[in-house]
Amino acid sequence: MRRKIAKFSILPVFAGCMFFSFSTREAANLEIEGYSTSNLDLNYTVALIEESELVKDQSLERALPELGKSYVGFKEAVGFKESRGNYQTINEFGYMGKYQFGIGTLELLGIYNSAEFLNSPQLQEAAFYTNASRNKWILIRDIARFDGKVINGVKITESGILAAAHLAGPGSVKKYLRSWGAQSFSDAFGTSIRNYMRKFGGYDTSFVKPEKNPRVNIKAFRA
Template sequence: MFFSFSTKKAANLEIEGYSTSNLDLNYTVVLEQNDLEKEVSFNRALPKLGKSYDGFKEAVGFKESRGNYRTINEFGYMGKYQFGIGTLELLGIYNGAEFLNSPQLQEAAFYTNTSRNKWILIRDIARFEGKIINGVEVTESGILAAAHLAGPGSVKKYLRSYGAQAFSDAFGTSIKNYMKRFSGYDTSFIKPEKNPRVDMKAYRM
């Protein structure tokens, strides 16, 4: 969630039709994985996802929006994983309304963006995984979650300065927080790729 929301034209999203006043803007959720699995507000039973890739992405999505694909926060970040339009454009997604209305597209965007971040950070993952920075053990999944929050560039600075160059988003959530919260997931499923793009044809009727 590093890029800010740009213009309505770029997003192709008619913001006038949306309001944050009646939305659940759950961007400060502090529940852990066990709470996610027990959450009674869902209308379906959640599987035991454990530390798998599915567990990782669902935990990130729950922290970002309580898993709400339709959420737009006060800064214009959209969907379950709270993407800004600048990040979406890097992934080949230019229609904000189309993105907001397609859970499948949002899931593809999360994987594609994480694949990109993993490619950018692959050397830092190899160098820092297992080290302790600011009292938190560095893991691949923690790095990738932090990159979703702050962008891979900020994570590079944090790691290479051994935590001296910190980052917090507009709500005060830090790289350290994400490193700790999302530590130890198996993210080997995510393949690093330079400049990946979402195949939009696969998500259109």
């Protein structure tokens, strides 16, 4: 399977720019008990599908429904951005479904049958929530630390962080936040963490509960 190429860049820091560092006390506060991310894979990613790859039919050209800033609005906005809401699409890098999951990320969530995944909208919705739950657990300290801050001209919010983690993996989001945007990630199509932070900021994602290594209950989706 062709893998997505991730691009990282280190932006120069000039005099007068904001530097970020943790004091001893702050560093200790970040180590919230029970939220150690050691031995976890933090760099899994999904891919943004190019519009030119989409099958041109009426079902994919529909307008995004107005769902407000709820969790449902959040996930539908992400799904529309990733694939125009197409549950059965596969892009050139092998990323699948409405939310463009790679097989590696799906396996982290307990999903090993790609055909079953593609043919079950309910399973894809469960995978999105489970992935968001895992990302929120990994990034909970960064959410608490950076929510409301402004980085590269974009106000940081929990929903923006979760969307960026869906794109780039929580490890890349940690690097971006803790470097105040100096360590930047773009996917193979040029979509950046900053772009996702901006586009998906301000949604209410309190519905997503943080959980370490959650798994989708596959049996619940089988007849």
